[in-house]
Amino acid sequence: MAYLGIDLGTSSVKIIAMDESGKVIGSVSKEYPVYYPQPGWAEQNPEDWWTATRDGIRELLYKTGLTGEKVQGIGLSGQMHGMVLLDENQQVLMPALLWCDQRTQAECDHIMKTLGRERLSEYTGNKALTGFTAPKVLWVKKHHPDIHARIRHILLPKDYIRLKLTGEFATDVSDASGTLFFDVARRQWSAEMIDFLTIKPSSLPACYESYEPTGGITSQAAAATGLKTGTMVVGGGGDQAAGAVGTGAVNTGTVSLALGTSGVVFACQEQYSVDPENRLHSFCHANGKWHVMGVMLSAASCLKWWVKEICQSGSDAGYDRLLNEAANVPAATGGLVFLPYLMGERTPHSDPYARGSFVGLNMTHGRGHMTRAIMEGVGFGLKDSFEIIRAQAIPVQAVRVSGGGARSRLWRQILADILGMRVDLIGAVEGPAYGAAILAAVGARQFANVEEACAAFIKVTDGVDPQPASLAPYQAMYQVYQGLYGTMKETFKTISML
Template structure:
């Protein structure tokens, strides 16, 4: 038997999966690590803990492969976008991993917007103006931590750190480069204007390589740690969002991928770069002659975690399925209750790190189950606004593939189906990005396989609820827009008095 390892370096854990050539999972590991948020707007991780998780994950599934006499054909990678690490002249990290969730560069984003440079940059890079971007993070270091900025030999991300530790080379794939805000997705080179704004040279960034690029020169000691032969090829792969689309079979124009995990995203593959006139959607590289248009949200399943911890703190055994079951006791539209899910600021469709959450329409008749239902619907309605924008700019959308933890809930998927008014299919794969990485790895090595994306179940819209959610969506969007001018004020108040 032969198999491929897919590695997905995520925000809170690294998933490592061993797939055979029919797409069956032979072995898998999920190794977590802490996210440090010990001050406002900060979200960092330890790069070495992540590297250890990668090594352990590969080693453990490779051990299973040896026990079952399975030949490992290669190891292919996915990684979360927008991370940044400053490296010194001795190739040691000067910082932790600054993740996409770090919002400290909000003022730099405001400066770019006021200067008129933000839109011009977007039309080159496809990356919306937001604190998630390495571009604005670098600007923040230059202005706020000049002693670190001046020592930085390289500005890299977490996958690039892993590959440097494995192979001693500073390289970045087109997919992750296109999410930095520093890369021109049409010329496929670092963008001169972005470099000038960031205050860095091209030499301080990394060598650009295609997503299919392979490496096969592992040092013997590293190969031993990974429990692999030194000749096993490593494929650099792409970003987690792009490979999630590949992993659920959403790779044709018109087929949308929607995921809700801790955060969430709506994405569609296109055969040419697509830009939103208002800069509300991203456009990133997937692979050769393929791009990805869509929008990410900060606020997905993490809000259910907030509900469980803050509302049901006395019931420590409350599970997420039980929480969602409570929502089923309400009705579609939650008796006219709207929830804006901006508990952690928001990326798409607002791109406002100061956005704050709220309930609208509360009356004495509303119950706790209405509020939980409104939360599920609010998360979906936020994604629905992104879906509508993709449909207008890059559509038409013809079907939806769902992935992420929410896809295990029939109620939540049916809400999505009715809000989007689209057929929604859930695949059997629960490791979309790792699966996508494995598929990209096999195709990069030109290895024939029989991997088919098996569909678990298909949901169809319920016409009576489609109309109800259409009406609710219009109110939801109006309320969201009218509150936008107040987000900065309440954020300033919170920072002033909530020390």
Template sequence: MRYLIGIDIGTTNAKATLFDQHFRAVASAGQEYPTHFPQSGWAEQDPLDWWNATAAALRDIMADHSLTSRQILGICVSSQAPAVLPIAEDGQPLRRALIWMDRRSGPQCAQLHEKLGQERIHAITGNRIDPYFMLPKLMWVMQNEPEIHVNAWKYLQVNGYINYRLTGQVACDHVHASLTGLYDVAERDWSEELAKTLQIDLAKMPEICQSTDYIGTVSRSASLATGIPEGVPVLAGTVDAAASALECGVVKKGEAAEMTGTSSCFMLGCDTWPDSLNLVSIHHAVPGQDLLIGPISSTGACLKWYRDQIGCSEYDDLDAYRKNPYRYLDELAQSARDSKLLFLPYMAGERAPLWDSDVRGAFIGLTHSTSRGQMVRAILEGSAFALKHVVDEAEKSGQQVRSLYAVGGGSSSPVWLQMKASILGRPVQTVQHTSSGAFGNALLVAYASGLIDDLSTAVHENVQIATTYEPDPAQARSFAALYKVFRNFYEHLKDDFAQWANL
């Protein structure tokens, strides 16, 4: 029997799954790590936390399996993106990583508008100017921490650092590169024009390769830390959205999915590079394919905020709540009577399609009779409304979204999934494999190793529908009216949020 290992480094935890050659999950483990918020709008993570969590997860999945390097076909790592992590030549991180949700680089975005303009940036990179992307974050480090920049040997993405710890080799896959804002889509390489204009030394950027390229093998030191045999091949890997797209069958034009964890991401398969200023265009991990994605900043994070800050009443079943708080919140939302309570899920600003760093979360319509269940329900509905906004924007590209697959932690909530189906007016389907991208990574290993000949065919052969949620007509009518109000509230309040941010 041969085996494959998929690893995903998310915003809240690292997960590793061991699959056999028939793509059956044999063992899985994960470990959480914190996000640091030194100032408002800043978000950082310690790369050593990523590595320690990854190593612990790998030790756990290997604990009951004595395998040789010949038995393991390879390892593929996907991750949250984009990030900025400068490392020294000895591999030591020079600071904590600025992760995707970090919004400090607003001034650098203003510089990009002045020096190059939105139109030129979009023509080169296929994307807009925003603090979400790596480029303005890199400029922030260059301008505010010049000693770190001078001493930086390479700037890595999240999975790039894990790959480096596993193999001692540095690389960046095309999917991650296309999400940096420093990538020339036409040349499929780092942009010489941007580098020259902004005085960026491209020698500090890793070589770009395909997701399915082998970049090295597990080193002796990594083997001792993880329990993975020395010599196991490691792939370049991909972005978590692309791995999740593979996991649920999104490869070709028109196939769509949404991934909900800490944040959410809508993914739409494209045969050619998609052109959308309000969404994000990236390469797919499948060679020759692209993705149009809509990253939404806070969805599951809003529910986690409620769990941590409000939780349940002393009159509720505390034991059940502690055992599985999210299932309990799901039941709380299910039992809540309908209300007109609205929730704007913009607790960390918003990415697609608003691209507004100043907007914030809000409950609108609280009364003396508002219950906890109604608040939870409003959070779920508000997040689903944000998803609909993205889907509506995606259809402006000329593609029709007929149905969606749902993956990630949010796909375990029947209440949320039914809401999404009714709000979107389309079937929402869950799949058998819900490994947060690990299964998608395993498919990439299978393709790279020759276990499968055609990646697209293998994806569709191995994706099995678990449950289909059809739109409820009565719910859909009610949600349609509420959605209009949801959209209007943002339009009415956005100038006030901007003024508030500058107080």
């Protein structure tokens, strides 16, 4: 028997098959485009997601030799906050607005001004940010009232795939937490926010815990994918909650650090709590608990941008050459700092106008210095979230890193040195897709709970300890990094308006 984990990412869908021992027996990835019709906008076509997922499932079954009858359950994960709008015939009304779309600052300002930060935090546990779903709804109401009037269903990205697989309108508590119309403390839709946004309650999907069954594969989906009709699909989770399950960050003290397109620091909590300044997100976790999370919008994507767009070296050999150059540069890169705000920033600054910058360039710096400065700048951005978590008296006893950037041992060493903590890598590197498969195993009652499943499946396979000689240089450079945003904030806004 096997379980499938489907992770609907920003650039591709990843689908894995996991056997009952937790071993990944096959994986498939299918890419699809992101559209940027205006600066700061980011959209996708939900039909592209379904085409890639449908074809990917069929290919995975063929590659692994699995039949649909052998798949016992399916878990879903995916990019959070995106907005999919459907009409009464379940047809997509407009392109999906993504988590990294920055067009809704005016709507965020309206929410914050009208409700106030304290009331909004009381209702949702969070403040209004441009990536969240609620301001997107208001943006459509203002700019496309004809489309707004035709809305019958509002879904998150992964839940559009659920609809295509099962015919059910459903979501899970972890992904719903990122909409800004979910009552995180009570794990249900927020009546106050639904009223404020003038959303029809009937347009929102039923909400489940991440390990609960939400429906079965329809005959149409079975014919399209090769799966068996009736195969269970569980609630799943937002990519960060599912990724935390995939790294075993399901107990207090173990912190998940996701070094992917975005950068995320994720700490599980037994009880619900909120950062008084709302710098961290407070969301439901996929294991029935809660978590706090700090998010930087551009992490490994900064290095990808540098390697592919600037250095024109997008091959594996090109990456290796640039990383080798960076490895030959000492810690703190000779006074060069990179601010990783290529898509604006969320934690701790919540500023869509922030821009990426090199500060401190001089004639002694070469390409290796700049490559390393990017990796270090991302590390400093992640450290911002760690510092806030520690200030909330949340224990940080172990750090587990995942995501594409985690494949670089140099980057893991830089993180360990900046954080002053050992950084561990686990055996499974599939991240959210693996976590989604684990949730399916719990839903099939192979395990009593998520913690039991993680204890059985997840093992630390490698780790790097901080190098004592690097701690002081990084601490000094971090102080410089922290001061730069405040110095440049107004300049960033002026530049963005030109």
